Amino acid sequence: MSPVPVWAATGLLPVDCELLLHLLRTPAAPPADGRTEALSLAGGPWADGAGGPVPDTVRAMERYAAAADRLGLATVHFGSPLPAELDRPDVPPAVRRAVAERPGYLADRPSLVLRLGPARSAARTVMVNVRLDAAPGSAPVSFDGRRVRGPGANGGAGPAVALLAGIRAALAMAPALGERITVLVQLAAGGAGGVLGTRPLVERGYVGALNVFCAPTGLRWLPRATAASTARLRVRGEDVAADRTDGRIEAAVxxxxxxxxxxxxxxxxxxRIGGLTAGPLPGVAAGGGELLLELPYGDAAAGRAAERxxxxxxxxxxxxxxxxxxxxxxxxxxxGECARITAVEWLQRGLPVLDSRHPALERLLTRAGLARWPGEEPAFDSDAIWTAGLPDTLTVLFGPGTAVPATGDAGESVDLDRLDEFADAVARLLTAFAASTTSTSTASTTDG
Known part of the structure; x- marks a missing residue:
């Protein structure tokens, strides 16, 4: 086996910083999930015509694809899932309703797949999954030359841009990289447990032997991911005048x-308990309302037990x-009527969890100089769950930044040094994977 080449980090270039700031300032559709869509359908800040920022995910992805094209990555998929792909029990009802009732909903949430090299078998392919969406209401974008702030700086556009810098560095070290291995980059629509973005892409075959999902792990690779069920406690009743006290349903109480x-x-x-809503109008005592519960779990049996x-x-x-x-x-x-008027509705349940193992690829990550997530630290949720069960593969969560921002840090942010380190790690990972393959390759005849 060829030795892993030594690579010295060169850092993000000014053109990378320009791309990053452009992506952070381009409003993307927020992550889709049961709660977000329920609020949006009720007239929330991201509802159609609500006066909020107009999502322009397509333009952001086109700008990213143009930057990737200069490195030799071709676009092999750019589009939204088909409505039929979302007619499944693991898709939140509010998301299915949004698909049916809101024109352009899916068009605002496309996924993009880029590829370096020809389509090959998974055994000779590395896939990296990143996201560009961000939650509404986040802090404004800024860059002081050292730290980037803005929605997605830490877990979205930041690592997405650093990924391209890492691929560029790997190509500088090994110009024939695409002749040895194939690199897939997924820019997946997020939220709802990955049912709009990652799951359709995985089911279409855009995966590798090694699958890396960008996540704020502090540059430690984590081969596990949890999932969560979401329940809504709904109280049904009628709205009556606030000054009427006889026989009304007090949902808030x-x-x-x-x-x-x-x-x-x-x-x-x-x-996690939250999302209590009742009485949306002044002068009206609400006869109905709801309370949301989220139940994270680390294995499917524990998830079912938590639901019971x-x-x-x-x-x-x-x-x-x-x-x-x-x-x-x-x-x-x-x-007297509380049991009759209260129902537990499951907005999402039955999602898989990830516990990925592949000794040979785990050793490859070690040779590439990547640190492993400590076994005693808990995992967290990720769209990576949809690669669970893929044979002869290793899926890891890996990225710059941490899930919890530093004390006193307003909004999402990441140091440029951390993005440089992530780009360095990507370059070492790709060249290590290429060094582990044979010197010959046979391209398949399909793009999937």
Whole structure:
């Protein structure tokens, strides 16, 4: 086996910084998920015609593809999933509704696949997955020559641009890189557990033996990823005048009680409780409302067990509410009917988790000088879950920055030095993978 070439980091060039700032300033459609789409459909800041920034993901991806083309990466896919690909139980109902009711929804969330070299078997292919979307309402974009700030600087556009710098450096060290291996770059539409972007791309065959998902891991590779189920507790009722106190449904009181009850009952479980909404209009006592629960899990069995635990805890909370509030004026009807008017709806459930293993490729990462994520530290969620079960592959999360911003840091940001280090790591990884392959290659006849 050929030795891994020594490569000295040259850092991002001014043209890279220009591209990064352009991407950060181009509004992309926010990550799609059940809660975001429910708010958007109700008239939130990203709803059609709501007056917020107009998503221009297509323009951002075209600019990125043009920069990649100068390095020899060809565009092999650029488009949105077909509606039929989203007619599945693991797609949140609110996302399916958005697809059906909002013209242009899918067009605003395309995915892009770029390729260096011809299409080859997965055994001789490295795939890197990055995202350009960002949450609305993030801090403004700025760059002081050392630190870049803006939505996606740490986990989106920042590593995406540094990835191109790393490929450029690898090509400078090994000009025939594309004759030895194939490099795929996925710019996937995000959110909803990857069902709009990563999952369709993986199912179309845009994967490699080594799959790297850019994530804020502090430049340590993590071969695990969790998933999460999302539940909505919905109280059904009617809206009545606020000055009427006889027999109305008090959704806010019921849901507020359930939020506190569940926080106590599920205190030993990683359940996130939030999104309580009721009474959207002044002068109206809401007869309905909802509460959102998110249940992260590290294996499928634990996820199913958590769902049963939550459903049992909700039933217990309703029974307690019925007992505690039955005799209170104005709450008797709510207490008496709480079980009938409250439902647990699963916005998303049954997602796979990732626990990837491939001893030979793990040793390759070590030879490339990449540090492993400590086994005792917990994993986190990622679209990488859709590569779970792929045979003879290794999938890792790897990228600059950390999931938690530094104390006192306003908004998402990343030091340029960290992006330089990520580009360095990408170059070492690609040249190490190429060195591990044979000197001959046979291109396939398809792009998938």
């Amino acid at each position: 019921l849901l507020g009680f359930l939020a506190q009850y569940l926080a106590r009952e599920l205190a030993d479980r990683p359940v 635990t939550v459903e049992a805890a909700v039933a217990g909370g309703l029974a307690r509410f019925r007992t505690d509030f039955a005799d209170l004026p104005g709450l008797a009807r709510t207490a």
